[in-house]
Amino acid sequence: MKELKIETTLQVYEDLDEVPNEVQQLMNEAINARNNAYSPYSKFNVGAAILLDNGETVSGSNQENASYPSGLCAERTAIYYAGAKYPKAKMLKMALTASSQNQVTSKPIPPCGACRQAIAEYEVKQNLPIEIYFMGAEGKVVKSNSLANLLPLIFESSVL
Structure with a gap:
């Protein structure tokens, strides 16, 4: 037997004022999206905003449904919209x-497992990492240089 050790490095900012201006603007768009969340069941609002290489920004919020599996997280709402509206654009920051x-x-709240897998699909597709910044409603902001830091052993199409 051989042991496999997996390490990751994340950057932690004390608050939103400490991140670069471009990221502050992107996070403010995510906050605006969070305010549009439809979460009557969980009472948990999430917003996401993605900066594309064509200069466009897309956002999304979680949308719940009384049939719980029919809802969709903010991250996947935004990433699928970006993929549908701008299929050739690369996603730079989220x-x-x-x-x-x-x-x-x-406390900083990272993407759920299903969203991590969806983000991984687009990182593989575009062959370019996506910087991910996440936070709660206030406080620290965590930066991951790639989804691979949050989901190091991804399931991707090369194994199919």
Whole structure:
């Protein structure tokens, strides 16, 4: 037997004021999207914004449904919209923010597993990492230089 050790490095900013201006603007778009979330069941609002290499920005928010599996996370709403509207554009940066209607979310909240897999698909497709910035409603902002830092052993099409 051989042991495999996986390490990752993330950057942590104390608050939104510390990140580069371009990322602050992107996160503000994610915050605006978060405010449009439809989350009557979980009371958990999430917003995502993606900067594309053509200069466009797309955003999305979580959209819930009484039939729970029919809802969609903010990250996948934004990434699928970007893929549908701008199929040739590359995704450069993604900003995510989440808040609870029941409590203050000051801890950075990363994408869920399903969203990590969806983001991985686009990183592989475009052969370019996507910078991911995530935060709660306030507080620290975490930066990952690639989805590979959050999901190091991805499932991708080369194994099919």
